[in-house]
Amino acid sequence: MEFRQLGRTNYKVSVIGFGGIPIQRLEEKEAIELIKTAQGEGINFIDTARGYANSEVLIGKAMEGMRDSWIIATKSLARDDQGMKADIEISLKNLRSNTIDLYQLHQVKSKEVYDQVMGPNGAYGALKEAQLEGKIKKIGITSHDLGVLEMAIETDFFSTIQFPYNIVERHGEKLFQRAKERNIGVIIMKPLAGGAIREGELALRFIVENPNISVVIPGIDHMDQVFENSRIGQEKIPLNKEERQHLEKLQKELGNTFCRRCGYCLPCPQEIDIPAQFLLEGYYTRYDLQDWAVERYQGQSIKASDCIKCGKCEPRCPYDLPIRHMLEQVGSCFK
Template identity: 70%
Template sequence: MEVRKLGKTDYNIGVVGFGGIPIQRLDEEEAVRLIDLARKEGINFIDTARGYEASESLIGIGIRGTREHWTIATKSMARDYESMKKDIEISLKNLCCEYIDLYQCHNVRTKDQYDQIMSTNGAYKALDEAMKEGKIKAIGITSHDIGILGNAIETDYFSTIQFPYNAVERQAEDLFKKAKERNIGVIVMKPLAGGAITKGNLALRFILENPNVSVVIPGIDRIEQVAENAAVAKSFIPLNKDERQALEKLAKELGSKFCRRCGYCLPCPQEIDIPTQFLMEGYYTRYDLKEWAATRYSSLPKKASDCIKCGKCETRCPYDLPIREMLKNVTKQLG
């Protein structure tokens, strides 16, 4: 498998990793089997999060006896010092590890959240302490906002960034280039555009053509996915003209109805977190995480059904999405 260095860390990782969100719906035996097969196929980077329910614990069981093979990444939504400190300890326990290779600030949405994380009593302080104590080896940050990560890579605080990237969502290419120049690792999530791209082989090959990408982490929950994903990295073949045109056609077709979670539609007068509505819908309809997505959706303080159809969001959307109709569909799917 092709190996790339993960930014300023000491880790050399296979370019195709193991995205750990979908295994939360598997039983222990099946999850362990997937993880073991991934190891045998040469996959050595695995990504999870505190918010992925049983994912951390299943991975902890799955890597027993093979810990040194893996570069383990997890993440937390904690924004303050005490919450992050607590989450680090929970992750260590769940993953059955003495240390975690990469701990990330998860889904930083706004400048206020970023400022809180970096404040005197913010989450970063807990991460920095844990790194000095040897409990974590590197610190990263994930976001759906290019501006947040653009600011982050101008500092020396983070070893990695994680952002969606695929044939449909290409807005981060300049960000990735700048990150590579600053020796910051680039982790690609949502390689299949939330399931909108059905040809996984083409999707992964498209991403790996970008030399600024360190690793791509497709979600894995089936045996056949492991070998298929690993095969792309073992014998990489650039896209041919027809394959590239097929992806370009798909991107064009999705352009009028696909939320890229840039956040320009916000703030909503009704305080609806519009991108999150579409994110939960994607998990519900395309990732087969119906119960998980429905539970997350039900906990949102404002839902798609609260839309009063004022249309202000649509005037801000750089992709001219029919957001009001899309929110109506979210209500239809998730209630």
């Protein structure tokens, strides 16, 4: 397995990690077996979150007797210090650990949210306090908003960033280069574009070719994925000409209806968080997380079904996506 330095941390992480979101739909025994097998295949970085149902709990049970073999990352949507303090304690209990290697501010989706979590009584303060107490070791930040992470990497607040990257979503490449210059670790989420990319091997090989990437975390819920993913991290086979042409063709095909979550379509007059609707649809249709996605979709005060088809979003989209039609599909999906 190839191991890379995770930014300014002292962690050497397997270039292929373990994305923990899909194990929530597995039986406990199956999830534990997957994680233990992944460790045996050389994978040593696992990512989860407070919001991933029982993912933390399953990981905690799997870690018994092998905690020192793993670098555990989790994250919280808490925006204030009290909420973050509570989530840290829950994570420690769930993960059955005295300390968490990397705790991340989760889905910081705008400058306003960034200012909130970093400001007085914000969630970042609770992370710093927990770090001083030894409850967490390093602090990171995740976002789908390029501008937020461009701000974050010019500070000394974070050891890592987490951002989507795949053959369709390549707008973060300059961000990753600058992060490496600043000695900040780069964690890649959505390597298969939320399940839209079916050629998993090619997609992962494309990502690990980028020297600015520290670790990529494909979601794992099947034993075959453990062996295939670990093999990619071990063999490091460059893409050939034909494979690159195939990926370029796939990129063009997906480009017609795939949301990159750049946010240029916003603000919506109805206050719909348009990119979030497509993200939830992906979890429902491609990740086989229907119950989890429905709960989050219904929990929104304003949903895709509230679209009045005014069309103001579409001229702003740099990819010319048929957003109104796509929102209508999301609404139908969650009826």
